[in-house]
Amino acid sequence: MSKKVLVVDDDPDVRLFNTTVVEENGYTPLEAENGEEALKIIQDKKPDLVILDILMPKQSGIRLYRELKTNKALAGVKVVILSGIAKRTFLRSQKALTEFGDAEVPEPEVYLEKPVDSEELADVMRKVLA
Amino acid sequence: MPKILLIDDEDDILRVLSMSLRSDGYEVVTAASGKEGIEVFQDQLPQIILTDIKMPGMDGLQVLRHIKELSPDTEVIIITGHGDIDSAIEALQYGASDFINKPVKDEALSIALKRAEEKLHIRRQLKEYTTDLETMVKIATEEFERKSNFQAELIQSSNDGIVATDDESNIVIFNPGAERIFNYRRFEVRDMAARDLFPTEVADFLEKKNGCDKKNRGLSWKEIVVTSKTGEKIPVRFSATHLFENNEVMGSVAFFQDLREIKRLEKELVNSERLAAIGQTVAGLAHCIKNILHGFKGGSYLVDIGIDRDNTEKLTKGWQMIQRNIARTSDLVLDLLSYSKDREPEYESCFPNAIADDVCELLKDLANDYDIEIVKDFSPDVGERVMDPRIIYRSLLNLASNAIDACIFDENVKDRHRVIVTTTVEDGQFIRFDVTDNGAGMSDEVQSKLFTSFFSTKGAKGTGLGLLVTGKLIEEHQGTIGVSSEPGMGTTFVMRLPFSNED
Numbered sequence: 001m002s003k004k005v006l007v008v009d010d011d012p013d014v015r016l017f018n019t020t021v022v023e024e025n026g027y028t029p030l031e032a033e034n035g036e037e038a039l040k041i042i043q044d045k046k047p048d049l050v051i052l053d054i055l056m057p058k059q060s061g062i063r064l065y066r067e068l069k070t071n072k073a074l075a076g077v078k079v080v081i082l083s084g085i086a087k088r089t090f091l092r093s094q095k096a097l098t099e100f101g102d103a104e105v106p107e108p109e110v111y112l113e114k115p116v117d118s119e120e121l122a123d124v125m126r127k128v129l130a
Numbered sequence: 131m132p133k134i135l136l137i138d139d140e141d142d143i144l145r146v147l148s149m150s151l152r153s154d155g156y157e158v159v160t161a162a163s164g165k166e167g168i169e170v171f172q173d174q175l176p177q178i179i180l181t182d183i184k185m186p187g188m189d190g191l192q193v194l195r196h197i198k199e200l201s202p203d204t205e206v207i208i209i210t211g212h213g214d215i216d217s218a219i220e221a222l223q224y225g226a227s228d229f230i231n232k233p234v235k236d237e238a239l240s241i242a243l244k245r246a247e248e249k250l251h252i253r254r255q256l257k258e259y260t261t262d263l264e265t266m267v268k269i270a271t272e273e274f275e276r277k278s279n280f281q282a283e284l285i286q287s288s289n290d291g292i293v294a295t296d297d298e299s300n301i302v303i304f305n306p307g308a309e310r311i312f313n314y315r316r317f318e319v320r321d322m323a324a325r326d327l328f329p330t331e332v333a334d335f336l337e338k339k340n341g342c343d344k345k346n347r348g349l350s351w352k353e354i355v356v357t358s359k360t361g362e363k364i365p366v367r368f369s370a371t372h373l374f375e376n377n378e379v380m381g382s383v384a385f386f387q388d389l390r391e392i393k394r395l396e397k398e399l400v401n402s403e404r405l406a407a408i409g410q411t412v413a414g415l416a417h418c419i420k421n422i423l424h425g426f427k428g429g430s431y432l433v434d435i436g437i438d439r440d441n442t443e444k445l446t447k448g449w450q451m452i453q454r455n456i457a458r459t460s461d462l463v464l465d466l467l468s469y470s471k472d473r474e475p476e477y478e479s480c481f482p483n484a485i486a487d488d489v490c491e492l493l494k495d496l497a498n499d500y501d502i503e504i505v506k507d508f509s510p511d512v513g514e515r516v517m518d519p520r521i522i523y524r525s526l527l528n529l530a531s532n533a534i535d536a537c538i539f540d541e542n543v544k545d546r547h548r549v550i551v552t553t554t555v556e557d558g559q560f561i562r563f564d565v566t567d568n569g570a571g572m573s574d575e576v577q578s579k580l581f582t583s584f585f586s587t588k589g590a591k592g593t594g595l596g597l598l599v600t601g602k603l604i605e606e607h608q609g610t611i612g613v614s615s616e617p618g619m620g621t622t623f624v625m626r627l628p629f630s631n632e633d
Contacts, residue, residue, distance in 0.1 A: 011421060011425070013425040013429070014424055016447060017432070019352040020428075084421045088558065110447070114423065
């Protein structure tokens with residue numbers, strides 16, 4: 001049974017691209033178009049890796065990332081951020097949430113800024129899932 | 131006491147009379163002939179002359195005429211021979227003040243002198259009064275001139291254009307401020323009527339077309355556009371009032387404030403705000419462009435796989451992805467261009483309802499996919515109008531697709547999502563377009579950002595430029611747009627665009 005990789009993005013083109021890369025590298029792709037849908041799939045299917053966009057309608061990637069990092073039941077799920085948002089913007093908003101009383105969360109294992117080549121994405125997946 | 135000149139060729143009479151007069155208190159000078167009398171008169175300037183009529187050489191009547199020529203105010207009393215009525219009458223005709231008979235009786239003399247003195251006195255008083263009156267008239271005239279100069283100066287130096295017309299609507303005052311606005315010189319408008327120079331609305335008022343009374347004499351300030359001599363359209367603030375004289379209209383005065391500079395500054399401000407908005411936009415754009423680039427990479431990756439494996443499905447999907455992102459790029463660039471560039475509306479005859487219908491048809495498939503109903507409610511009165519059809523189309527497409535997105539993003543459970551597009555004619559000068567949805571609605575904070583800056587709630591779907599561009603297009607069409615919305619309930623956008631009728 002190959003490892004499962006969940007691709008979360010509201011843009012269907014991005015999902016098609018990312019799931020193709022997942023498939024081509026021998027993993028099983030799963031898809032969600034927003035944070036809410038993603039959380040359901042994570043709880044049902046326990047993917048090994050989530051490739052997560054930040055800016056999405058309905059629940060954003062920022063909230064889902066916090067959920068993944070603070071929920072003990074989901075501690076084994078690895079996260080790669082893939083977003084058009086710059087890394088420092090993402091960290092700043094996480095820090096702001098922490099200052100407002102939320103728990104502190106670690107930085108993501110890998111932060112990729114769009115656009116990303118297929119090789120780069122494949123390398124990152126292999127490294128994280130090794 | 132007045133000075134008296136006594137003229138007689140008889141030495142005795144001279145002596146007796148002068149003694150008698152002196153004892154009465156008069157200052158007396160004498161002459162023994164008419165000729166000498168004239169010389170003494172010119173030298174001594176007596177106020178009263180007493181002269182015998184019969185003298186050798188120059189006689190009394192000649193003296194009288196001569197004196198009256200020299201000094202009409204001098205009183206001349208003629209002494210005539212007893213019973214010489216003809217001479218006496220002749221003397222009176224020549225302007226003698228009185229005559230007495232010889233031999234001169236004291237009583238007759240003193241009455242004649244008294245009368246002469248009274249006449250002198252009255253004449254002097256009259257002269258004083260006249261002089262006083264003249265002085266007063268002069269002072270009043272000067273004061274009046276000063277005041278009227280002051281007012282003329284005030285009108286001349288006013289920065290506002292001031293134009294006054296008489297009761298026949300001829301232009302009588304046209305100050306330099308008005309010359310600057312209308313580009314006519316004062317002498318050029320002298321023979322013009324108000325109607326030749328002003329828009330109908332202003333001319334109607336000045337010609338009292340709408341009736342006028344003292345209570346309701348003025349027009350309050352409003353903005354209008356006037357046409358200068360060179361045909362330039364000049365925006366002005368305008369006010370006017372009728373001028374009354376004893377309840378009768380004697381003319382009108384109109385005031386014009388030149389708004390060109392203010393309008394230019396306003397436009398500059400809007401431009402600089404737009405540039406600032408573009409600055410903010412760049413940050414948002416970067417995000418949008420990154421997504422598009424990512425799409426291109428994805429597309430070319432799929433195409434590569436399709437070619438390598440001869441897999442038509444992957445090839446097709448990859449190519450479609452590239453095409454979609456080409457479209458997104460061109461949308462973005464076009465939005466950005468139309469937002470940053472000034473474009474004059476191109477007015478032409480069009481059918482606003484047909485345009486609204488095109489927009490609804492275009493969005494029908496998308497709406498069906500999400501089970502959203504599009505309701506068309508077009509007024510048949512809208513008909514054919516002269517407007518910019520491209521502006522109607524782009525603005526309406528933006529508002530309607532926003533409305534559909536608002537339904538798609540809505541998380542609340544509703545019977546059925548619905549977008550209603552309404553058209554109506556308003557005030558005989560606007561076409562009003564309402565786009566109403568029962569979708570997600572917006573908070574006050576979101577509403578406040580709608581037209582001012584790059585802003586999107588749609589994640590990867592929006593460029594944040596749509597409403598900015600729509601707002602700008604509507605403004606260029608001299609229209610307005612408004613919004614009311616409640617989170618969870620839905621949103622209504624109301625767009626009003628002015629039209630002119632088919633010409």
